[in-house]
Amino acid sequence: MYKYNDFDHAFVTSRNAQFREQVNRRISGALSEDEFKPLRLMNGLYLQLHAYMLRVAIPYGTLNSAQMRQLAMIADRWDKGYGHFTTRQNIQFNWTKLQDVPDILDALAEVEMHAIQTSGNTIRNVTADHFAGAAADEIVDPRIYAELIRQWSTDHPEFQFLPRKFKVAVTGAKQDRAVIHAHDIGLQIIEQNCILGMRVIIGGGLGRTPMIGKVIREFVAMDDILPYLESVVSVWNLLGRRDNKYKARIKITIHENGIDEFSRLVDERFALIRPSFQGFDQTLLSEFSDAFIAPKFQRFDLSAFDARYQGDPNFRSWVDTNITAHKQADYAIATISLKSHGETPGDASSAQMRRIADLAETYSYDELRISHEQNIVMPHVQKAHLPDVYDALRAIGLATGNIGLISDIIACPGMDYCALATARSIPIAQNIATHFDALKLEHDIGPLKIKISGCINACGHHHVGHIGILGLDRAGIENYQIMLGGDGTETPAIGERTGPGFGADEVIPAIERLIHFYLNERLAPSETFLECYRRLGLGPFKTALYETEQSKARANAA
């Protein structure tokens, strides 16, 4: 893992001192609330429905046991004993007090963490494939480059007051687990003629105008990548609209100016900027490569694992669902579900965080990952240790075997926490999970991604859910629109709207009609919901969705 050097430590210390001053100056009145707002936001502090929320960066989703324990300490000391892991690999504390925040930031700095640029009109915390360094389909560990981008974007003097937020995601694998087509910039590491570089995808995003990103450059060599990113953001900083915040994101700038014209401007800017990078970024890259070097893997006797797998159906089910193949034989990637049926997706208590930290230290080379799907990953577990890991997780209620299934739902905080929300998300997610768990259909249904947002800003990624649910307010009553066929992977698609929405109590029966239709229509259990949808199209699914007992009766009567 990357360790802070003296420069990083000194930077975070001085930044925290600055924020402490800013809080004091807000309290004294030297800073107006208007002026304080972007300053607190660029330090991760939101004003939510009930309290200040602090969003802490977990760069590229990687953290160690000491960091996880410190998050647990913060949850206990300054919050209500839990934290919420988010779709951008951050953790949010929902109940902080303004005057405590400088102390919380100092506590984070003790374990090399911060909350810088997790909010505001800045380049946000860079995200990466949560299986980085462990996945079999990877060219190189993307965190090496994500760390470079983190350092470049941190406190960048030109880019602290951008037209709007700017999100970057990186993957080093063929399979896209980082949703790179739905980011302002998505980067895929590729190799061309034995040279490492990146395919640059630009202008993707969800929100109220969902768009799939476009390739602006098929290949940018690694020594050009920072100046190229800087050129993109520089062009957008000047060209992006500032008259309407809903038209400020780069996806709209590209839509309005055309990708060819935008690309021409970037190339022109690149010619100016490139000479100012004289090579130290590449020296740093080789340091980062050493920091992210893989553990020394060994071979192990698997007889105990095999026996447990054969003899314990609960364990077998958990392994079949929550374990992903590791690049090394005899190792496994274990995903800990934060989606226990009926619980709030992404929440973890301080006790759970501490126990997970212990498990990481004992069984996963002291490493954990937060996935954008709001689960926790142990990236390098010896298969022989899986029975122990499973038993330990079961003891703290975290052995739910539902990764990638109908109850592994992404849900935004919704109206339970968020000031922008128009409907609740969490109870809908909880109800879907408990309903299909009670029916014992979850494993039969197979891979299915449901994503729920409580407003059109789409923090719950509903546009890229196989089933997307969007909660709106219709004259004071919550109403849920359903979208079908979205996909956030390397075969990206924005879901199609089905039609009129459903009341909160009608959502579960509506989802059930879709699921029963799929189960009847699929060619074989191996045909997934998404494959079935792509084969049949929206029409038949829509008919099934709106075919209620009443509509059947009306059809018979006619």
Place this chain on the structure above:
Amino acid sequence: MTVIINDEGLSTPEKEITYERADTLNKATCALDISADQDLNALSDYLETLTLIRIEFASFADGRGFSLARILRLMGFSGHLRAYGHVISDQYAMARRSGFDDVEVSKALATRQPEAEWLFRSNWSAHDYQTRLRKSA
């Protein structure tokens, strides 16, 4: 009345400067005022004769001026660059790192944000990831 802020602190401008706008720009122009939507390519023929360019910040939340300053420096402008208008002390380091020499704000703003708050950020060359990443290998 305005106040000039640089690394030494606050001062009042010694003399009245007459700024011209881009539409009357010529080879005899010394001091130029530009707004955040200025096309910089239109200035490229005058960068050697201009001695002072002042970039207006209509709102502190509009960060275009920082990129304009940086681009002017990359285009070869070596004269004086001044950030003018609604700039707050928390942005002083950003302005200096982007290529500005100093900041000019209203007396009212300087009263609300006194000298100590600006001097607190005058160590702008310390803790700067950008300079570090750009230096030679």
